[in-house]
Amino acid sequence: MDISKHDQEFIKKKNKNMVLDIIKSSRPISRAKIAKLTSMSATSVGRIVNDLCQIGLVKETEQYSSGVGRKATMLDIDAGSVLTIGVEMDKGVIKIGIVDFDGHIIAENKLTKLYHLDDPVKVARELSEYIQELIDHNEIVISKIIGIGIGVPGIIDMDKGTIVFSSQLGWENVNFAALVESHLHIPTVIDNDLKVKALGETYYGFVKGSKRAVLLGFGSGVGSALVIDGTVYRGESNIAGEIGHSTVDPNGMLCECGKRGCLQTYIADFTIIQEANKVKPITSIKEIFDSAHNNETWAVQIIDRACTYIAITVSNVVCMYNPDTIILGGHLIEQHVEMLETVKQKINQFIWGPFNGTYKLVSSKLQSNAVIIGAATLALQQRLDHEM
Ligand SMILES: [Zn+2]
Incomplete structure (x- = not known):
């Protein structure tokens, strides 16, 4: 494919997504209104709408358009058609x-x-x-x-x-x-x-419409994913975002990957449980939280340390990508929502001044779905x- 063809394809795709997004958010809507909102020609809008109608995603409904009072064909989404x-x-x-x-x-x-x-x-x-x-x-x-x-x-x-x-x-x-x-x-x-x-969180979660969102996952491992303008950033081999294996301390604990001191050796649930076992026999994260709720110092400290490393991770990701949104997910966070507040407080210690107020920190909305x-x-x- 030559460059100009590639550019044409890109523009076509971008325009189609723009029209679909407008119908989705402002439905029912007329073709003329879409043309006005997108600054596209009536012909271009008509062509895209026809394609969308053909696959059944968009349907025509006869209605009065607002303001002018004359009948116009409105467009709506048939969410169950596809x-x-x-x-x-x-x-x-x-x-x-x-x-x-x-x-x-x-x-x-x-x-x-x-x-x-x-x-x-x-x-x-x-x-x-x-x-x-x-x-x-x-x-x-x-x-x-x-x-x-x-x-x-x-x-x-x-x-x-x-x-x-x-x-x-x-x-x-x-x-x-x-x-x-x-x-x-x-x-x-x-x-x-x-x-x-x-991708799901960016389309249907708390940050619907975010331009640059990063999801951080904390659970059996640690990972991240960056979504730019609705598209997941993949990197050269689709492994962009594997921050769990970024080195925090070259002399640190041995990680499952064979290296020492990877980020996940500080936050992943198996290492938190390992840490707890130095004090007493523990098999689940829940038991550690139960002990922390009973004000057992060792448990409070372990959770506090995990929150510190989560805050550091957020700060590092903010420095790297300057996102508008960070979504915290993974079962460690999703099952213990109180961690989000602690992390928010701790971030102030780490975040560099110019990044203050540049991003939202939210929990996952779709959670287990x-x-x-x-x-x-x-x-x-x-x-x-x-x-x-
Ligand atoms: Zn590792």
Whole structure:
């Protein structure tokens, strides 16, 4: 593809997204109003609207337009006309949701058993059977489903649809998207779970419409994802944002990656539990929080230290990207909302003056549904880009 063709494609995509966003946020709306808001010609708006009508996403409704009083054809979104399926895969659990254009989960299912984790071929077959069951059970018209998105923890080659490496699943070089597609014959995309989660939060979460948002995830590991103008920043190998393995102290604790003093060795839940075990036998984060609520000094200190490192991470990310929004997610934060306030207080110690007041720090809105909704959003994005 030569440069000018590439530029044309980019502009076409940008204009289409702009028109779709306007219809979505100001519906019902007339073609003339869209042309006015976008400064595009009536012909260009008409062409884009026709494409959107053709795939069923936009529908015409006969209504009076406001002000002038004469009848105009208004445009509205038919959120249920186009559906995508979002899948979250993690160690021992798969969650499936059928999601409409407004980001609502209209049907869902969760699998915790019947799971041959060691065999990706069997897992793909089982997952496909469960998706088909969910479609049938809810009497969904299959032609409405335009894509499947799958979020997986690990390193993903999105272009090839391959799980390059996932320590949680214990898989290496598995072309999982193709396996699922061979059963259901629905275009399937796969991506890192945190990246799709960030996408979901940017489209449907507290920071809808944010131009530069970073999602930070704290749980069994530590990771981040940057979303710029609605698109996930991937880096050269789709592993941008793996901050859990950035070095904090070269003489620090040994990390699962083989290096010493990685950021995640200070905040990931297994290291917090390890720390607690120096004082007394502890098996869960919950027990540490329970002890902290009973004012046991050791537990208060461990949680305080985790909050300090989370605040440092936020400050570092602010310095690196200058985002308008930072979303804190991951089960460590989501299950202990009080941490957000402590982190907010601690940030003042670390943040560099010029960054004060430049960003919002919020918790995840979609919480445990974020990966499903984000994966479905990715599938929708891919299909819309492909179709038009
Ligand atoms: Zn590491």
